[in-house]
Amino acid sequence: VLYLVNPTVPEIIREPIAFIGQATSPVAMMAVGGTLAFAPLKKVFLNGRLYLLVLIKMLVVPIAMLLLLNAFLPDSPSTKLIIGVSVIIVSTPTAAATTMLANLYKGDTETTSSGVCLTTLATVVTIPLLMWLIGIVQ
Numbered sequence: 001v002l003y004l005v006n007p008t009v010p011e012i013i014r015e016p017i018a019f020i021g022q023a024t025s026p027v028a029m030m031a032v033g034g035t036l037a038f039a040p041l042k043k044v045f046l047n048g049r050l051y052l053l054v055l056i057k058m059l060v061v062p063i064a065m066l067l068l069l070n071a072f073l074p075d076s077p078s079t080k081l082i083i084g085v086s087v088i089i090v091s092t093p094t095a096a097a098t099t100m101l102a103n104l105y106k107g108d109t110e111t112t113s114s115g116v117c118l119t120t121l122a123t124v125v126t127i128p129l130l131m132w133l134i135g136i137v138q
């Protein structure tokens with residue numbers, strides 16, 4: 001309803017909401033960084049199960065999505081763009097909100113922060129690799 005009506009929000013309300021919205025990403029990254037600062041490096045970088053999950057999340061799922069979408073969607077320039085964008089969106093790093101939710105619900109914040117860190121680092125390799133694969137498959 002709000003979308004259709006498109007009401008004008010007073011500036012006194014719009015500015016604080018915009019400020020809070022702009023601050024959420026930096027605050028989330030500070031939460032992840034604060035947790036990682038106190039985590040033992042062995043727990044962050046030597047967790048084999050976490051590497052397996054990073055591999056699945058950053059490569060296996062996007063490649064499977066690329067192959068499935070490419071097999072079932074019609075061949076057209078707009079479809080190729082949609083497939084490429086969809087695969088890149090799926091291959092983005094884990095959101096920092098996972099650490100904040102783990103903290104809120106008394107979960108394992110060290111593992112969630114490690115996951116955010118490792119998936120973010122992995123994008124240096126996985127995103128170019130997936131872009132290359134998208135070019136080959138399409």
